[in-house]
Amino acid sequence: MAGLLKSDAAQEVFQEGFKPRIIARAAERILRKTGDEDLSKDDILKEIEKMIKNGEIKEDSCKIPPLCQIDDILNKNSTSDPQKLQEEVSQSKRRLYCCVCNDRKSEYIFKGCGHLVCQICCPRRYGLCRVCGHQIVECYSIKFTKISDLKNDE
Structure with missing residues (x-):
């Protein structure tokens, strides 16, 4: 196969x-x-x-969710429509989940293709990305933090 x-x-x-x-x-x-x-x-x-x-x-x-593009987020015109805002929040939350299984939060990002995966779906040895088939050169551990959890060092 x-x-x-x-x-x-x-x-x-x-x-x-x-x-x-x-x-x-x-x-x-x-x-x-x-x-x-x-x-x-x-x-x-x-x-x-x-x-x-x-x-x-x-x-x-069926399709791989698009990777979050910072420019898109920063340049997007904000809306005051609560339904649209809720949809955007929901989409953003989905992007935090593993691109392979969509069940667990992402813990790693692949250098090269940028796909986010959970620990279970991350290959033990580098090989091909299970999402796009790209050669994995390096894999970095990531952690998402809520903005409200960040403390201002003043």
Whole structure:
């Protein structure tokens, strides 16, 4: 299966932001049906679409959440609409969670691709990022702190 994820078709689907586990699941289904390991990007995308349509996976959990861009946050016009603010807060909180499992808070960031992962999903030895397939050169421990918890040293 690892070979299928390294295929050109799988890499193209990665580029569209789909999670590796979703791509792998779709590729496995296609392989079981056809026995053909020569998959196309369209084959994988159609299979993912079927999985969504059948309710096997949720559409909003198929793609890797975008990494937080500081410039976007700083340049974003603030809104006074409580519903929009709540949605922004919710999105920001989701970005703190592991890009692989989405269950646990991130504890590490990969140098190169910048994906955030929890301790369980962080590979013991450096290899390929489980989110995008990028070579992991270094991994840094991170800790998120609430702004309200920071003390002013005056």
